[in-house]
Amino acid sequence: MNEPAADEPARYDPRSIERRWQQRWADERTWEVPNPGQEGFDDAMPKAYVLEMLPYPSGEPHVGHLKNYSLGDAIAHFRRRHGFQVVHPMGYDAFGLPAENHAINTGEHPRDSTWASIGQFKEQFLSWGISIDWSREFATCEPTYYRWTQWLFLRLFGRGLAYRENAPVNWCPKDQTVLANEQVIDGRCERCGTEVVQRDLEQWYFRITEYADQLLDDFSILESWPEHVVTMQRNWIGRSEGARAVFRCEELGLDFPVFTTRPDTLFGATFFVMAPEHPDLERMIEGTGNAEDVRAYVAEAARRSTSDRESEGKDKTGVRIERTVTNPVNGEQIPVFVADYVLMEYGTGAIMAVPAHDERDFEFAAKFGLDVRHVVAPADGSEVGAGEAFVTQSDDVRIIGSGELDGLTPAEAKSRIVARLESEGRGEAAVNYRLRDWLLSRQRYWGCPIPIVHCPSCGMVPVPEDQLPVELPEIEDYRPKGKSPLEAATDWVEVDCPSCGAAARRDTDTMDTFVDSSWYFLRYLDADNNEAAFDRAIADYWMPADQYIGGVEHAILHLMYARFFVKALSDQGMLAAREPFANLFTQGMITRDGAKMSKSKGNVVSPADYVARYGADSARTYVCFMSPPDRGGDWVDEGVEGVHRFLSRLWRVADEIAAGAPSAGGDARASADGSWQRDATGESLTLLRKAHWAIDKATRDFQRGFQFNTVIAAVMELVNEIYRVKDELPRDESGARALHFATATAASLIFPFAPHLGCEVWSRLEGGDLWTQPWPEADAEMLVADTVTLVVQVNGKLRDRIEVGADAPEQELLELARASEKVQAHLDGHEIVKEIVVPGKLVNIVVR
């Protein structure tokens, strides 16, 4: 690198500037904040917990991380300068499959590859200059962390919120592990894309369904979450209200409860359908003529994978069972079928079919020639053709052909019939959810061990607290074998029962990594605590997180699990908060050439390259500027250069000022009393006004949904204005002061995005540390101009613009407008019909 010659203008050199400030922040531990009770804690300050989703360390950080932490850091800085005590921590979601798969391929211990990656992440985070309180840092794979993950698991186990059960589960044949429902996408494994199959296995679950209603209700206590995320969770939970009605097979004395959202259509039920997996199916077909046909159908359904069943669409198949069941409301005997359009996972695995008013039942009935009986008709008395389906949500209908329900609306009919079912003991009102319990056990190595011992006589015994953590044993072979690789660690597996002392075995499953990330934000608050997962008083001070920032891809999984954890822990008195994240911001994905970045496409953008070439400030500012942050954007190299150019311009003008005449004085400070500014004239005044306009615009857009792209654009406009006027300003104190103020203001406003440059410029112009300065406030008086541009329209078309006094009366505006030559040309020969005046803005003359 060449040293610049003495007469060459100085160059913006982000590398040296950034290194210098980063060094200071590290040396002085600038971003560390004390907890309540600790030295330096200020009770008078409001708190703000700014949190980005913790990274999964794999390889090195990508641009998604750059965007995530740039957004979060901007928010953290903005809050600090508004007088908040801001906690802004960082950690690593360090257990998980990618590290383990890497180990299977290379033999490298997942711990080693993970820590190597963590080293790279941290190094880059430091090089980005994000304002993290590093004293709170941890990785979820550290025994000092997962000790408490296990401890929390045992708390939930103690309350019956963690349980073990044998049930059909999603199994990924490639990863050789079970998957949560949420990890199955279109019937395929979320991680590797392999088709998922069903297996009956004994697995661990969290009873998240117990919190289904709270998860729904508490959306109301969130301050600001994106509507679509709330909707996605709502749909996922899938609460529906209806009734349970019992259909009885008299011959066998078997009761079949069904769930229906339409008990008002019970009289229209003309057949009954069971799922192929229904446990009572065998008893139903035993001894009937076509039992073998049914068995063949069930076997076929079992062979077809879930995705198969779904991809074949709505083409209905099924087999009739030679039995009938009794409709509880009219005693009618209706035929029974087995069909795979009825799912065992939802409701009771059996349904009453009302073909007249349900699309799916109608299709099945049409195929099998079954009765279609209308029990709902349009209120206006219009006819629905016999044998046609009439599916409607409308309330403008009446019940027919249903005895005592006739003439009622569906809503009335529902409560009437539910009351009757209840009084007869044949059903009751019921609520059903799509949400299933959270399957958390994994037959994999690189995860948090489940702290349970299986004893032949005592059953499942929690590992005593003082023996936590149950540390991951060392093993030779990570390859999945259909059971946990931990089984191979014989010495570790075989233990004495903590309860009776007999020979027993450890649980060899590990936890889903989503368990680790469901409470990490609590551990940040009290990361060094050796006595507890976290201290309640400390958690109560900081929680809930005031701002959470991350990708939408976690809209359901992580965000719902974390909500569940907080509720469950809160119910055990561990903290007051009922929700983890009061405000959520979801960032859009960055693409390259319009495509998702991937190694196989070779279009991955490495932030490190750009940080090396243009500096962290340019890279950070660019990701905030490229598009509104909640939307995606395409990474364009020229765009980074453009931002770099802008920052260079700001640096150069500051350098010019600092190198020139000594500062016009300390009272040029952005935050100081600005009365001198109001006396400015000419270009000085114009420049000062632009600076105040930028303060106002940047502050408002920052608060209005984090519209960082326009915040940065406003600062760009200010810098452009500085360049436009800087050589024309009066060569006296007023001109110098105006220039000084405008430049320092630009540095102050760009600081949340380009903190190094902001601090550098500020310290050279004003002295002192910018992060200790309050966020600037616009002087309302400087926002009002003396003159405004009056827009003159004729018939709504723009014809002229006239500079007028800002407070000119309407009459004067009209006269000025009519007097305009350009306007005259369009009025000529026409009759004025109407004149509209919007003071300070526009005049519209309507002619005929």
Next chain:
RNA sequence: GCCGGGGUGGCGGAACUGGCAUACGCGGCCGACUUAAAAUCGGCUGCCCGCGAGGGCUUGUGGGUUCGAAUCCCACCCCCGGCACCA
């Protein structure tokens, strides 16, 4: 199919509550500086017609409300994301 987001110059995007469409950035063109180039600085840059003054058109499409619509209403088309036989 249902739910959500979106459609504005060559490109990313801006436009607050119905009032100057295209801020800011990229790209392009022209000029200054330079032996030259880079860097930098300045100017121009929605489309069409016109030598020009000027005029016309333009926010996915078609209609409507209004003095005035990117913005509000109705119908439709396209793109992206989520859910999808959930009884």
